Amino acid sequence: MRVLLSTYGSRGDVEPLGGLVVRLRESGAEVLVSAPPDEEFAELLTGVGARVVPFGRSARALTTATPPPSSVDLPRRAAELVAAQFETVIEAAARCDAVVATGVLSVAAGARSIAEKLGIPSVSVTFQQLTLPSPLRRPLAYPGRPLPPEASDNRVLWDLDAQNIDALFGEALNTNRAAIGLPPVAGVRDYVIGDRPWLATDPVLDPWQGAPDLDVVQTGAWILPDQRPLSDELLAFLEAGEPPVYVGFGSMPMNGAADVAQLAVDAVRAQGRRVVVARGWAGLNLTDRPDDGRSNDGPGDRFRDCLFVGEVNQQALFGRVAAVVHHGGAGTTTTAARAGAPQVVVPQAADQPYWAARVADLGIGAAHAGPTPTFESLSAALRTALAPETRVRAKAVAGAVLTDGARVAAELLLESIGREMHAQVQP
Incomplete structure (x- = not known):
């Protein structure tokens, strides 16, 4: 069994995948991780036995750039990331049985698209619940696209959030999807989230509070045990x-x-x-x-x-x-x-x-x-x-914080792959 884990972002977007790598490999799976090309991330992931497929520009260089990128750069950066992802990752994922998509939204959309192109299942994962629509809270605002402070109906704000995401990332994603023979996506956010997203956070620290019609699976936080000694x-x-x-x-x-x-x-x-x-x-x-x-x-x-x-x-x-x-x-x-x-x-x-x-x-x-x-x-x-x-x-x-979120996620993923394989061999 072979699994691709896809991410792009800071260490907080990469290290949890190391915890999942450990659990998947304990079950005999081979794991690839597509991630930014930063050396610190490669060392972390190869150290737990993953094969790393780097793509895009250094996440650290982008984050610490002076002056920082402006909001007008977001669509261009998204297009560049997805293009680099498609160029590098599709071939590496060709023999994979499933894709786990997380990290910045454009890259998660790219990872879901790669799975769609290859005809394999994928799951969307977030390490905080604020990107999952909920009538109980406002969405996060994107740079250059503030939410109206006077708006009190969260459902209206989530509709505006979907429109903002399409405006920022829709063209970047769909232009690249067309290049690999895929049809356009009408709503980028809902495409990324999918039917059953995973929330990889601890239920004590981050109890899920969302829409009842969104089937969220809260696995617990994915923790990579750190064995390094203190200096x-x-x-x-x-x-x-x-x-x-x-x-x-x-x-x-x-x-x-x-x-x-x-x-x-x-x-x-x-x-x-x-x-x-x-x-x-x-x-x-x-x-x-x-x-x-x-x-x-x-x-x-x-x-x-x-x-x-x-x-x-x-x-x-x-x-x-x-x-x-x-x-x-x-x-x-x-x-x-x-x-x-x-x-x-x-x-x-x-x-x-x-x-x-x-x-x-x-x-x-x-x-x-x-x-x-x-x-x-x-x-x-x-x-x-x-x-x-x-x-x-x-x-x-x-004493109440769970420590087995990565194990739960690995078991769920391998079970879903097994069901998919079983369904494919049925007459």
């Missing part, structure tokens, strides 16, 4: 004092990254805490260097109460910190929740305000109001996260 330097820092606060914003570019890092370190220090800062794609660093009077125990990256790190095993680290300050990506939110670490979420875009609100609603941390912290606002959020009652609640929620 000797990080272990020494952890053991040298009380648990520090972790600060990291993942793949977010973070305008004014040096100022953000300095502000965060100052706010943590004001709480009497040490701090570990993950540089991330923004390249966080301090603006106050060793000549500010603090001791420097390393090559410009380690101070007496502050350590800057690169890529790190969050699963191992978050269980040893006093709190986690982050951007609110689904993966980081879930990892911190599993570890029982109180959280401060400083949301930057997309689904991140939703995850911030979920953290606050669950009582496992604080949701920062808006993407730009000040010393005062971040200090207030830290006080909430570092309160003893928040840690008690975080530990309680950690």
